[in-house]
Amino acid sequence: MTTIGEIGEDALIALFAPRLPETDAEILGPGDDAAVVAVDGHLVVSSDVLVEGRHFRREWSTGADVGWRAAMQNLADIDAMGAVPTSLQITLCAPSDLDVDWVLDFADGLREACEPHGVGVVGGDLSGADQIVVSVTVLGETHGTEVVTRADAHPGMVVAVSAPLGAAAAGFALLDAGVDAVPEASQLFKRPRPIVGAGLEAALRGAAAMMDISDGLLRDAGRIARASEVGIALDSAAVPVHPAATSAAAALGVDALRFALTGGEDHALLAVFPSVSSVPPGWEVIGEATDAFAGVRVDGQVPDAVGWDHFSR
Numbered sequence: 001m002t003t004i005g006e007i008g009e010d011a012l013i014a015l016f017a018p019r020l021p022e023t024d025a026e027i028l029g030p031g032d033d034a035a036v037v038a039v040d041g042h043l044v045v046s047s048d049v050l051v052e053g054r055h056f057r058r059e060w061s062t063g064a065d066v067g068w069r070a071a072m073q074n075l076a077d078i079d080a081m082g083a084v085p086t087s088l089q090i091t092l093c094a095p096s097d098l099d100v101d102w103v104l105d106f107a108d109g110l111r112e113a114c115e116p117h118g119v120g121v122v123g124g125d126l127s128g129a130d131q132i133v134v135s136v137t138v139l140g141e142t143h144g145t146e147v148v149t150r151a152d153a154h155p156g157m158v159v160a161v162s163a164p165l166g167a168a169a170a171g172f173a174l175l176d177a178g179v180d181a182v183p184e185a186s187q188l189f190k191r192p193r194p195i196v197g198a199g200l201e202a203a204l205r206g207a208a209a210m211m212d213i214s215d216g217l218l219r220d221a222g223r224i225a226r227a228s229e230v231g232i233a234l235d236s237a238a239v240p241v242h243p244a245a246t247s248a249a250a251a252l253g254v255d256a257l258r259f260a261l262t263g264g265e266d267h268a269l270l271a272v273f274p275s276v277s278s279v280p281p282g283w284e285v286i287g288e289a290t291d292a293f294a295g296v297r298v299d300g301q302v303p304d305a306v307g308w309d310h311f312s313r
Helices: 009-019 063-079 100-117 167-177 183-190 198-204 217-228 243-252 256-262
Strands: 026-028 043-051 084-094 120-128 133-141 158-161 209-212 231-234 269-273 284-290 295-298
Touching: 009 100, 009 120, 026 120, 043 063, 063 084, 063 100, 063 133, 063 183, 063 198, 063 209, 084 100, 100 120, 167 183, 167 243, 167 256, 183 243, 198 209, 198 269, 209 217, 217 231, 217 256, 217 269, 217 295, 243 256
Parallel strands: 084 120, 231 295
Antiparallel strands: 043 133, 084 133, 158 269, 158 284, 209 269, 231 284
């Protein structure tokens, strides 16, 4: 094993940079003080972070898994605005005894996730740290269309999700319990597969409010409710549960619906549409916006748990 401390920063960059994905939006990429990126329409920017021991564990996830996840959760944020992701800035902090191969695998995971969507890594930074921390800034563009925020849902509109939910949360539960029963669920926690482009389609079909489900359906529905000053009434029987979550729940002896309602990191999209007819094919209608109450209710009841909170555990 060769560590990053043994070869040094410049040698690591020389190995790492050629493995990164490229984008047609890049005018000036890695190697200078800043990147230069072309933009069509408005610039849309988001950021996220992955911390070892909190968001991933090396005994579960390869460097490529972490690279994939770092990319996908950020592409989903841009898609949730109805915009098109173009490029990433990646900052990697790591201990000096980290294997060089882990870093190269991380770059490979970024490339595997980004290349099908024409997204490139245009720059970033490297730093020493006591544990691995990955910080990502993602850039996107609107191509002249209006962005979709969380704030324009109105009573009477319908609420829908872009994909079945719960697989990532189920996969985490399996890994945390040391149960190797449903590999698909575990893999979807390590490598979420959002449908990049679903948000743009939703925007073009008139979505009034939208966001990426990263912290759980109930918590994120509550965010739309607050931003739009409406209530969100959900029908539990209509919430699509991923088959891998159902299988994992059976193996763990728990309720699969719980994974779908409160488990995050599937990175499917939650959106509010003017009517059922405006909901894109493949999406599932799960409720409606209302002025009868504030916040979120499931089958008419206030839920006893809503999902992930970064500072509560």
